[in-house]
Amino acid sequence: MHSLSKEEGSFDFAFVDADKQNYGNYHERLMKLVKIGGVIVYDNTLWGGTVAKPDGEVPGCKREGKVLAAEFNRRIAADNRVEICLLPLGDGITICRRIS
DSSP states (O other): OGGGGGGTTOEEEEEEOSOGGGHHHHHHHHHHHEEEEEEEEEEOSSGGGGGGSOGGGSOHHHHHHHHHHHHHHHHHHTOTTEEEEEEOSTTOEEEEEEOO
16 A cells, blocks of 8 residues: 555545454555545454444454454544445445545
């Protein structure tokens, strides 16, 4: 993504399925690369449904992913630069349309 920095504001669409601990960083970079009206889609934002379960019901191997997904969901929900729609398909996908 570093090599794309010269392409600021020129992309209509981006799909992110990467290391979850960096989703927030990817979001900030993509907000510069994707033009207003463009769409960014994030994969695995429900982390197998674990984000809606109490911690005691989440297997140990999925807890870190649950925390990371929940933190990212809160972050983009509060981001007034995008409109979002979280679709509960599979592990969940979040569609963001850049509005400013």
